[in-house]
Amino acid sequence: MSNPTFNLLSFSGKMKILHMTWLAFFISFVVWFSHAPLMLAIGKTLNLTDSQIKTILILNVALTIPARIAIGILVDKFGPKRTYSLLLGLGSIPCFMFAFAESFEQLALARFLLGFIGAGFVIGIRMVGEWFPARQIGIAEGVYGGWGNFGSAAASGALPLIALLFGGDEGWRYAVASTGIIALVYAFIYYFSVSDTPQGSTYFKPKKSGAMEVTGVGDLIFYIGMTIPLYATLSLLTWKLSPAGVNMLPGNIAYTIHAFIWVLFLYNVHKIIQVNKDHVFQPVEEIHRYKFKQVTILNLSYLITFGSELAVVSMLPLFFFNTFHETQGVTMVQAGLLGGSFAFMNMVARPGGGWFSDRFGRKLSLTIVTAGVLIGFLCMSQINSSWPVSWAVGVTLACSFFVQAGCGAVYAMVPLIKRRMTGQIAGMVGAYGNVGGVVFLTVLSFVTPAEFFLAIGAVAFFVLIAVQFIDEPKGHMAEVLEDGTIEMIEVN
Structure with missing residues (x-):
């Protein structure tokens, strides 16, 4: 590397x-x-x-x-x-x-x-x-x-x-x-040790703050729709803290928080419209356009990669203990070490996914890693107490490799969509990773581990289909300098 x-x-x-x-x-x-x-x-x-x-x-x-x-x-x-x-x-x-x-x-x-x-x-x-x-x-x-x-x-x-x-x-x-x-x-x-850009480079900022800029009415509707799962997940977390869940919050306080979350959603929709109303209904020059579907597909890709990582890392030690304790004598300490193997792949697999994306293309890399996630979780759903522990760990590491490489492949593309909004795009994509973790862990509370792995695999199948609609970054993206001139930034 x-x-x-x-x-x-x-x-x-x-x-x-x-x-x-x-x-x-x-x-x-x-x-x-x-x-x-x-x-x-x-x-x-x-x-x-x-x-x-x-x-x-x-x-x-x-x-x-x-x-x-x-x-x-x-x-x-x-x-x-x-x-x-x-x-x-x-x-x-x-x-x-x-x-x-x-x-x-x-x-x-x-x-x-x-x-x-x-x-x-x-x-x-x-x-x-x-x-x-x-x-x-x-x-x-x-x-x-x-x-x-x-x-x-x-x-x-x-x-x-x-x-x-x-x-x-x-x-x-x-x-x-x-x-x-x-x-x-x-x-x-x-x-005192870093600077935002190399010397002589411009740090491009959004024209307006508070929400992402989009370049079409369809993208505006798409953007608003993609914010709904973020607030729904916050409501889900509130439910888990309510009397219906772990009973930390009294019912009336939980209802108040639910109401606040959705009022905040309405305010967010207002800000999205406010930021975009002056230009979204007007023709936008081709060089300044970008497709919000790119962000949407990356959101879903990170949901299945980082989201599944968050969920699996949380449950894997207990899964290994419950599966192999009686048949093969695995202790809780050993189970913890075995479970930690899933996150260990980060050091190599995530840079590897990014390198593959640089070398062979963003769309191809996302397709391969998502297919690997799908197959990996289908294989993990078959693990049972009759398996040798070494086989179970091998399958886990293989699945983990594609999950971590997928995270690298997603963020290999995020900075290539619209430079001045890279932070906001990265924030939304990252938030969807947390959405995935919360949703998958909630699913786990209702099903067996095997069904949990199958559920992740099913989501990976639909994400794999979605990835086929992403556009490979080509040519340049345009950003406007303070003096009004246009700078073209290479994206491939």
Whole structure:
């Protein structure tokens, strides 16, 4: 994955930006998932019930969906340097709140707010897109996403050891707080070490903020329709916290939150129309047009790739334990290690998916990885207690490879749609990944693991069909400079 112009061992120019930015993403994920490996100790210290622990896990992802949309708007408007630095700095505050919480309510509030730092991924997509040409954008975004995503695995391995070093029942507090300190320090390091664009390049900003610009009435309707699942997922999360779910929220408060979510949806629709009303009903020059279907198909592709990853990583250790404990003596610790193998592929597969996309085409790569996801989950649905554990792990790793490579292939295309809106597009696509995770985990609560894997495979089949309608990026995309002249940016 290195050549004369893309050398991962280089720490100058665009490669320095890549390394600084994936490390920012890595730290944000360490902070975001700092609670996961320490939940047993946290629960013991604060006498949490199983229901309260499940609530903490749900709250960890609740804010990430709207946060990715909001961060996408902010990064397009203010630039990735300022936005990433501010996110890491502010993200340290709820991290410290969580570390020194004395009650479940304080824990819950801090964990809910920490979901915002999970949106940091969106920022780096715009930053890397500014620095790398189209022929290298896939592998660059893949390295950024794959290596940064490994922060969750690093947290799982390192934080229990740090807690042990501090010792005692309160060791987890100092382990979590240490991640906040790292984020706060790196916020300043990042701000003074990077720039939004190479010297002499223009950072293009949307003409209006608050919503994406589209270039046709049909795309406007499409855009509004694609926002509905985002709000529906927030309502689903509220339902899970209501008396019908884990019973954290009283019924009247849950109803109030439902109402607020859909009022917010109506406001979002208003902003979408407001941003687009002056130009969408007028003919738009061909060089300035883009098809919103591109965004829609990438949304669905990330739903099936990253969405399935979020869901499967959450359930896989327990699945391996329940399947192989009695027949082959797999312990809970071993099951945890086996389950972690699904996320481990990120380091290689995500850059690999991006590299393949650069080399052989965006549409072809999305087709191959989505077909691989479909076949992989169909195979996983056949795993049972009579299988050798090694076979089950092999099938899991193969499926994981296509899932992670798919994430790389999706974001190899995101920066090639419309440069000035890369952050917003990345935010919406990323939010759909979280939608997939929530929906698939909800399905799991009603069906067996085998049926769960089959359900993911069924969705992958429909996404595979949708991918056939995506257009391969060709030629150039046009952006307007401040003086009115047009700059053409190569996309293939």
